[in-house]
Amino acid sequence: MDRREKRPGKKRASGGEIGFTNEQYKQLVEFSPEPILVYSNEIVVYTNAAGAEMIGAPNAEAAIGRRLADFLWSPDVGPSIMEPGGPTFEYGKPTDIMEKKWVRRDGRVVTAEVRAVPIQYKGEPAVQLLCRDITERKKAEVSLRESELRYRQLLKSVPEAIFVHSEGIIVYANDAGIRLLRAQGPEQVVGRSILDFIHPDFHLQTSDRFIAAGQSSGGLELVTLSFIRCDGDVFEGEASSGETFSLLDRKVYQTTIRDITERIRREQSLRKSEKLSVIGQMAAGVAHEIRNPLTALIGFNQLLREKFDGNQAYCAIMETELKRINYIVNEFMQLAKPVPSEYRRHRLETLFDALFPLVQSHAALNDVTLHLECDGDIPEIRCDDNQLKQVFLNVMKNAIEAMPNGGNLRVAAGKEAGHVTIRFADEGPGIDEEALGKLGDPFYTTKEHGTGLGLMICHKIVQEHGGEMKFESKVGNGTVVTIRLPR
Known part of the structure; x- marks a missing residue:
C-alpha cells in the first residue's frame, strides 16, 4: 500500500512501510467488507474488522499482538501463507490468488481466496493478506454439486427417457433416453440440438411451444411428435417439458419423451377388432337376407x-x-361363424406339413420356391387347427400371387417369451405406407378380383386365438407378415 506521489503537508510512507497517514485511506481499509490482515514474525500487527471476524477474534484489538496460529489452523498441504520468506513469496511481488481452507479454534471451517503481499512493517519483513471469505459460496457449490448428483441419480433411475437442455442444446440424457434414441453412448446425444432428434415436420411447432413454455410457469403441455433415432428410424412419441432451473440467467429445461408406437399399434388393432366385431354381427343377418333372393x-x-x-x-x-x-x-358367413369354444394343442410342424402340399402346385405355377424353417423346440400351441390352416393358407396364397415372376417365400417359426412367432417373407414388389395401413380393412384389396374380406377374416381368427397379426413392407423390398400366438 505504498503511496509514491508527493503531496505538500502530507507525510508519506517510505520503504514499503504502512503508515496510515491518510485518514480516508485508513477508513477505506478499516471498513472494507473484505478481510485484510498484516502479520510479522507470525504475530498479527494489524487487522480490520472483517479480518478479525474471519479468524474468529471478538474484535481487531483482541487479535493484534497474538500469533495468527492462535486463531487458525491450516489443514492444507504445502507452503503456508503464514511463513514470510518461504518458497511461496518473492519480496515485493504479490502471490497469485490462492484458495485456502482454515479451521478456527471454535471448529468452524473457513475457506478464503487469499493474495499475500510481502511488505516491510516498521523495518521488519511482514505479510499483508488480502482475503475474500468464500465459505458460504463453497457451501453453496458443494450443495449444488450434491443436488446435481442426486438429480442425476434420480433421472438415471427413472424408466422414462429424460433430456435436460439449455438454449436447445442437450446437456444431459439419462440411460432410458440413450436407449430410446438407440445411441451408442451419451456422446452421441449430449452437445447436440434437441431438434436433431425431432422430425423436421415438427420443428416450427416445437420451437413455438418452447417459446411459449419459457414465457409461462406451466411448462410445455403433453404433445405428440415424430422423433428420429440415431439410426434414422422414425417413431411416434409423447413429450412434455418444463423449466427445471436457471443457470447463469439461462433457462434449463427437462423434457420427457415416451415412445407410443406400440400404444398406437394396439389402439389401431383395437379399433380394427371392434370393426370386425360389428361387421361379424351384421354379416349373418345380411348374408341371410341376400342368400334367399340370390338362390332364386x-x-x-x-x-x-x-x-x-x-x-x-x-x-x-x-x-x-x-x-x-x-x-x-x-x-x-365365414366371418360370422362362431369360434369353437374348445381348442386342442397342436404342433406347428404338423400344421405346415399338411399345408405345404396344398400350396406347392400354386407356387410352382408362379415359379415360387417355398422355404420352411421351424425351430426344433417350438412348444405346442392351443388352437383350432383348421382355422389356423385357413389363416396360413391365405397369407401364403397372397405372398405367392405377389410374385408373378417368381421368387422365394420363406416361412420361419420360432418361440419368444410366452409366444410363438410365425413370419412369412416374400420377395414381391412391396406395399406403400398408405396401403399398408389399410390391410385388413373391410373391402380393401390390392387385387383386381379381391373382396378385402380374406385378411379381415384372418385378423379375426388370430385375435380370437389371443394373438396378433402385423404387416411390414417397403416398396421394392417385399412384405413380411408376422403372426404371434400365445403358447
Missing part, C-alpha cells in the same frame, strides 16, 4: 339358359356375377 336369381338364370338359346352370352355374364355375389356372401 341363380335358379331363374339357369332356367333362362335352358329355355332361350339366343341369350347364352348374357346368361353367362349373369352367372359369373351371381357366383361372385355368392362368394362374397359365403365370406360374410
Whole structure:
C-alpha cells in the first residue's frame, strides 16, 4: 500500500512501510467488507474488522499482538501463507490468488481466496493478506454439486427417457433416453440440438411451444411428435417439458419423451377388432337376407339358359356375377361363424406339413420356391387347427400371387417369451405406407378380383386365438407378415 506521489503537508510512507497517514485511506481499509490482515514474525500487527471476524477474534484489538496460529489452523498441504520468506513469496511481488481452507479454534471451517503481499512493517519483513471469505459460496457449490448428483441419480433411475437442455442444446440424457434414441453412448446425444432428434415436420411447432413454455410457469403441455433415432428410424412419441432451473440467467429445461408406437399399434388393432366385431354381427343377418333372393336369381338364370338359346352370352355374364355375389356372401358367413369354444394343442410342424402340399402346385405355377424353417423346440400351441390352416393358407396364397415372376417365400417359426412367432417373407414388389395401413380393412384389396374380406377374416381368427397379426413392407423390398400366438 505504498503511496509514491508527493503531496505538500502530507507525510508519506517510505520503504514499503504502512503508515496510515491518510485518514480516508485508513477508513477505506478499516471498513472494507473484505478481510485484510498484516502479520510479522507470525504475530498479527494489524487487522480490520472483517479480518478479525474471519479468524474468529471478538474484535481487531483482541487479535493484534497474538500469533495468527492462535486463531487458525491450516489443514492444507504445502507452503503456508503464514511463513514470510518461504518458497511461496518473492519480496515485493504479490502471490497469485490462492484458495485456502482454515479451521478456527471454535471448529468452524473457513475457506478464503487469499493474495499475500510481502511488505516491510516498521523495518521488519511482514505479510499483508488480502482475503475474500468464500465459505458460504463453497457451501453453496458443494450443495449444488450434491443436488446435481442426486438429480442425476434420480433421472438415471427413472424408466422414462429424460433430456435436460439449455438454449436447445442437450446437456444431459439419462440411460432410458440413450436407449430410446438407440445411441451408442451419451456422446452421441449430449452437445447436440434437441431438434436433431425431432422430425423436421415438427420443428416450427416445437420451437413455438418452447417459446411459449419459457414465457409461462406451466411448462410445455403433453404433445405428440415424430422423433428420429440415431439410426434414422422414425417413431411416434409423447413429450412434455418444463423449466427445471436457471443457470447463469439461462433457462434449463427437462423434457420427457415416451415412445407410443406400440400404444398406437394396439389402439389401431383395437379399433380394427371392434370393426370386425360389428361387421361379424351384421354379416349373418345380411348374408341371410341376400342368400334367399340370390338362390332364386341363380335358379331363374339357369332356367333362362335352358329355355332361350339366343341369350347364352348374357346368361353367362349373369352367372359369373351371381357366383361372385355368392362368394362374397359365403365370406360374410365365414366371418360370422362362431369360434369353437374348445381348442386342442397342436404342433406347428404338423400344421405346415399338411399345408405345404396344398400350396406347392400354386407356387410352382408362379415359379415360387417355398422355404420352411421351424425351430426344433417350438412348444405346442392351443388352437383350432383348421382355422389356423385357413389363416396360413391365405397369407401364403397372397405372398405367392405377389410374385408373378417368381421368387422365394420363406416361412420361419420360432418361440419368444410366452409366444410363438410365425413370419412369412416374400420377395414381391412391396406395399406403400398408405396401403399398408389399410390391410385388413373391410373391402380393401390390392387385387383386381379381391373382396378385402380374406385378411379381415384372418385378423379375426388370430385375435380370437389371443394373438396378433402385423404387416411390414417397403416398396421394392417385399412384405413380411408376422403372426404371434400365445403358447
